[in-house]
Amino acid sequence: MDEKQLQALANELAKNLKTPEDLSQFDRLLKKLSVEAALNAEMTHHPGYEKNQSRPGANSRNGYSTKTVITGDGPLELRTPRDRDGTFEPQLVKKNQTRITGMDNQILSLYAKGMTTREIATAFK
Secondary structure, three states: OOHHHHHHHHHHHHOOOOOHHHHHHHHHHHHHHHHHHHHHHHHHHOOOOOOOOOOOOOOOEEEEEEEEEEEOOEEEEEEEEEEOOOOOOOOOOOOOOOEOOOOHHHHHHHHHOOOOHHHHHHHOO
16 A cells, blocks of 8 residues: 555545544554464464365364453453364464553554555564
8 A cells, every 4th residue: 555545544444433433443443454364374373264265274263252351542352263172272362351551652663654454464473
């Protein structure tokens, strides 16, 4: 994504952001979607196949679990993917981790630079 595309996206989003609360809600949603996309990218790498594809081994995806983590902007409920064997260990938001600090601005910065969710997930590994 280049700067022109980002500017066009920002202009389109700005049409719907009328109040500081709208901006805050958008910011929280972007963080949630970014983290969940990165977790899903990690899960794709773990068993070695994409969601909805046939599995190559005995282990398989097994839905999601929800967890609440505390960020600088308050609590954020995440859907964390899980595997049937319970061997998936996410690196971005580790098991039993309840606080994410310093990550919010990093994710927004990486998105602003045009990185994809997979590239962002790799950057946090």
